[in-house]
Amino acid sequence: MASLRIFGVLLLLRQTSASAIDVSSRPYGTCKSLDIPVFATAPSAIYDIPRVDNDLQATAWAIFDATRSTPHNVKSIIKNTTTSATFNIHAQLCIPRDSKKSDILHIATHGVHYDSRYWDSKYQPESHSYVNAALKAGYSILTYDRLGVGQSDIPDAYTVVQAPLEQEILRQLTLMARNGTLYNFAEKAKPASAAFKALPKPRKIVHVGHSFGSFLTSAFIANYGALSDGALITGYLLTQFLASSGSTTFNVEYAATSNPPYKRPSGYVVAQKSGIQNVFFAGDLKTAYTPALLDYGNEIKQPVPIAEFASAFWLIGRKGLDFKAPIQYLLPEFDFYVCRGDCNNLANITALYESYPNATDIEVAIQPNTGHALPLHNNATAGFQVSFDFLTRHGL
Ligand SMILES: *[C@@H]1O[C@H](CO)[C@@H](O)[C@H](O)[C@H]1NC(C)=O
Ligand SMILES: *[C@@H]1O[C@H](CO)[C@@H](O)[C@H](O)[C@H]1NC(C)=O
Ligand SMILES: *[C@@H]1O[C@H](CO)[C@@H](O)[C@H](O)[C@H]1NC(C)=O
Ligand SMILES: *[C@@H]1O[C@H](CO)[C@@H](O)[C@H](O)[C@H]1NC(C)=O
Ligand SMILES: *[C@@H]1O[C@H](CO)[C@@H](O)[C@H](O)[C@H]1NC(C)=O
Numbered sequence: 001m002a003s004l005r006i007f008g009v010l011l012l013l014r015q016t017s018a019s020a021i022d023v024s025s026r027p028y029g030t031c032k033s034l035d036i037p038v039f040a041t042a043p044s045a046i047y048d049i050p051r052v053d054n055d056l057q058a059t060a061w062a063i064f065d066a067t068r069s070t071p072h073n074v075k076s077i078i079k080n081t082t083t084s085a086t087f088n089i090h091a092q093l094c095i096p097r098d099s100k101k102s103d104i105l106h107i108a109t110h111g112v113h114y115d116s117r118y119w120d121s122k123y124q125p126e127s128h129s130y131v132n133a134a135l136k137a138g139y140s141i142l143t144y145d146r147l148g149v150g151q152s153d154i155p156d157a158y159t160v161v162q163a164p165l166e167q168e169i170l171r172q173l174t175l176m177a178r179n180g181t182l183y184n185f186a187e188k189a190k191p192a193s194a195a196f197k198a199l200p201k202p203r204k205i206v207h208v209g210h211s212f213g214s215f216l217t218s219a220f221i222a223n224y225g226a227l228s229d230g231a232l233i234t235g236y237l238l239t240q241f242l243a244s245s246g247s248t249t250f251n252v253e254y255a256a257t258s259n260p261p262y263k264r265p266s267g268y269v270v271a272q273k274s275g276i277q278n279v280f281f282a283g284d285l286k287t288a289y290t291p292a293l294l295d296y297g298n299e300i301k302q303p304v305p306i307a308e309f310a311s312a313f314w315l316i317g318r319k320g321l322d323f324k325a326p327i328q329y330l331l332p333e334f335d336f337y338v339c340r341g342d343c344n345n346l347a348n349i350t351a352l353y354e355s356y357p358n359a360t361d362i363e364v365a366i367q368p369n370t371g372h373a374l375p376l377h378n379n380a381t382a383g384f385q386v387s388f389d390f391l392t393r394h395g396l
Helices: 055-066 130-136 163-178 181-188 212-223 273-280 291-299 307-315 349-355 380-393
Strands: 023-026 029-047 077-096 104-109 140-144 204-210 231-234 252-254 268-271 326-332 361-367
Touching: 023 130, 029 163, 029 181, 029 307, 055 252, 055 268, 077 130, 077 163, 077 181, 104 163, 104 212, 130 140, 130 380, 140 163, 163 181, 163 204, 163 212, 163 307, 204 212, 212 231, 212 307, 231 380, 268 273, 273 291, 326 380, 349 361, 361 380
Parallel strands: 104 140, 104 204, 204 231, 231 326, 326 361
Antiparallel strands: 023 029, 029 077, 077 140, 252 268
């Protein structure tokens, strides 16, 4: 596989143009919304993929993508390009009240079909918000809407929102966190809040991913291992079954005309509720999740720009010698999209160490009776604790 090349990079922090939306007090900490201008430069490409401007073309794209003889990966590139721009990235920084572990910052990257609300359920947050659980465990946490999602910028779905650029945005956010600019920015962003005053920069950073956010996180720790002190890879394992159910599983519609419609241009597709269930919900219908959780999972879904799928291959199977920290893979037992419905006995620890030979520990844990959207199942809180216990065992 061709190596991922990330070109020179700049980052501009325009403090004056920053707008914070709110400060919210939580049971175990305080959160502040941020709009962070991030300048990033990364390789991009024009891919051989169809245009999507209506529902018929949305399903036709899914069939095209799932067809066995469709050119994929590097073979689908028509022309290599470079993308450089300043993007608005909407984020939320939360600081715990308890200071024991507040110098450890989680940077959490959500997957496709969702935005950062994936980590911070407003439905029964005490049982389903990873953000609240992290604050309760004493961690600081940054969540953000990936490019093309939620309240971040929504650029062209074909030529701009692509995997290498998204990895570069994660790198920029990490660099900002490490050198103190992120906390400085959060302090200055309005409205003022005592919780964000003169925060010392984080001592350790744990990268957390879900699904496509785990593709990004695992490539990031392979390519830039020295920038991470630990990784939680949830809802992702590279095996022959990954994505083998195909993009038709999403049951997509054209986002601009779906019900409700999303303010999205050409090339953005959104899963119907049945697609959300196919991909994200699984387990015993009596015990794994409730209809209300599925409704909430459907309510907070987000459209996806189709070149994100075409470019995802850049992130897969990266190997990195510089990552010298612990990794936990947390797999939902019945993950349909990642494990074709059964993650038991799929992980090969030897193969995982081939990707990260200098990792201090690699653990694979199975979260029982759960589908792909880990936080939106009944037993979510116990699953969060499995990750926090792992980190604690490794001094994080
Ligand atoms: C911190 O890192 C960011 C992102 O790379 C960079 O733009 C900024 O200049 C750095 N700031 C300091 C004070 O080193
Ligand atoms: C695009 O770049 C990749 C990686 O460098 C290369 O393998 C591929 O052949 C290039 N494709 C085109 C059409 O130039
Ligand atoms: C696990 O991965 C190693 C290294 O790639 C390989 O040699 C071994 O055959 C694999 N084991 C199984 C059971 O597939
Ligand atoms: C990292 O792992 C590689 C391959 O196992 C090894 O050759 C190298 O010495 C290690 N580097 C460090 C700094 O530990
Ligand atoms: C809930 O999750 C925890 C942590 O993985 C597990 O030990 C426990 O058995 C699960 N409970 C049920 C009822 O599945």
